[in-house]
Amino acid sequence: MNSNNNMIELQMELPIEHEKKVFGQFDEHIKILERSLAVTLISRDGVLKIVGPASNAARAKECLTQLLELSRRRNDITTQNVNYAISLVMEDSGSSLAEIDSDCICHTVAGRPVKPKTLGQKAYVDAIREKMVVFGVGPAGTGKTYLAMAMAITAFRNDEVGRIILTRPAIEAGEKLGFLPGDLQSKIDPYLRPLYDALYQIMGAESFQKNMEKGLIEVAPLAYMRGRTLDNAFIILDEAQNTTPAQMKMFLTRIGFGSKVIVTGDASQKDLPSGTRSGLDVAMQVLKKVDGISFCELTSKDVVRHPLVQKIVQAYDEYEKKAKPENHSGRAKSTTRKRRENK
DSSP states (O other), X not given: OOGGGSEEEEEEEOOHHHHHXXXXXXXXXXXXXXXXXXXXXXXXXXXXXEEEEHHXXXXXXXXXXXXXXXXXXXXXXXXXXXXXXXXXXXXXXXXXXXXXXXXXXXXXXXXXXXXOOSXXXXXXHHHHHHOSEEEEEOOTTSOHHHHHHHHHHHHHHTTSSSEEEEEEOOOOSSSOGGGSSSOHHHHHHHHHHHHHHHHHHHHOHHHHHHHHHTTSEEEEEGGGGTTOOBOSEEEEEOSGGGSOHHHHHHHHTTBOTTXXXXXXXXXXXXXXXXXXXXXXXXXXXXXXXXXTEEEEEOOXXXXXXXXXXXXXXXXXXXXXXXXXXXXXHHHHHHHHHHHHHHO
16 A cells, blocks of 8 residues: 555644634634545644545645644635645645735735735736736636736835826627716726726725826726827726727837836637627737736636635636537538538
């Protein structure tokens, strides 16, 4: 029998004051660890016993050590943290949650630290610091826009840029824009609401309004960018998958001196008319070898919303992978049928 499969017992100290956070409500974190790593965890008098196959017990101890360190840093521990710690030790990545957690971008108005939560998010934040233009591409819930917004506000507060410009294309997601009540601004505001929400949370409504009135923060539809040169600004283009190639080229050629540009998008959520190519797809092909531009691809592993969101993203990914070959064969059959009918 392989020694790694021999049952062993490991022990680690788990101070009482950290036990509640590490264990989770109703011991939910411990249950995830036991189920995922096939181990049994027993806590008694500040000591945690880990019983299971040698390799699994060692991984469980490593996970628990990482979670304990998060608790010592005064973090709340979520099921996302637990699942991500498990995936890190299973992949033998050599990285830890504490290492990722050490990168604090800024604090929200409520005092909550804004930090990357995964290796993908950490790489994205590092790229924003180092490069002039960064493309952040990935599914919903991976923090693309929120982290970019935090970086923009931090750069603005540190006087690295003179203003923040946030933009997204006003594309209808299955609903017609013209049927919304009100003037053009009130029709467009719902499309920009996610950007306002992030600004309020990080900057505070009062500070945001003051800077907005001074013209130092601008939230506008992409069409408003035409004909402008944007110097000394931190510019975020959100929902870039809904740009046309011409719009994307127009936007990227607005960049002036002292500016930084973040382009975020999710290639799986396009609302463009059928047959229209996404400006994001084209830009990623055209610019992939250009120096000074970084492409960060986030995945379902980087989803930091409710764990169910991660499962939904994975389920859709799997469904779309299976559907692609079927779509191609379906098209081929219908084309053959048409040819026969024409004959």
